[in-house]
Amino acid sequence: MNIEEANNVLTDADLLVTEQEVISAIKRMAQEITSQLDKSCPVIICVMNGGLIFAGQLLTNLVFPLEVDYVHATRYGHEVNGAKLNWTVRPQLDLRGRTVLLLDDILDEGVTLAAIADYCRQQGASDVFMAVLVEKLHLRKITPGMRADFSGIEVGDRFLFGYGLDYKGYWRNAPGIYAVKGL
DSSP states (O other): OHHHHHHHHHHSSSSEHHHHHHHHHHHHHHHHHHHTTTTOOOEEEEEEETHHHHHHHHTTTTOOOEEEEEEEEETTTTTTSSSOOOOEEEOOOOOTTEEEEEEEEEEOOOOOOOOHHHHHHHHHHHHEEEEEEEEEEESOOSSOOOOEEEEEEEEEEEEBBBBBBOOOTBOTTTEEEEETTTO
């Protein structure tokens, strides 16, 4: 994709959620997470690269003791269709007996988050929670009825980008949640 094509994707996209709406959703989620996890000294694990922007903004609103780690596991790379899960980096902190909160940009089908949650349980985590900025509403979840424990925004089944979500590796930095025209 060249710069002109990338710019056209943003120009033609539908803005679904404004930046201010995203910020409000993150603040609401922080309150919900705080009320449930503030006494557990959790390990917060950011799922890279998509979860980076969401995690950075959420973490400054969680004012209680916690530790931060990250994983890099992806099915997409710079593609728009997922393949098998590719682990680049696994968590470095000891998860035995710990409460873990996974932070990711989106819960779509749930394959990546389910695999990371299973890995954390295999490493001895006592509880594993999922927080996602965006949760897609459709019936293709890996486990029927799968939901994140904490969700910022619910949207329909479109191809999204912005606020950590990318389109072919671009526009994670877009200030809002956009849907690609025609996808």
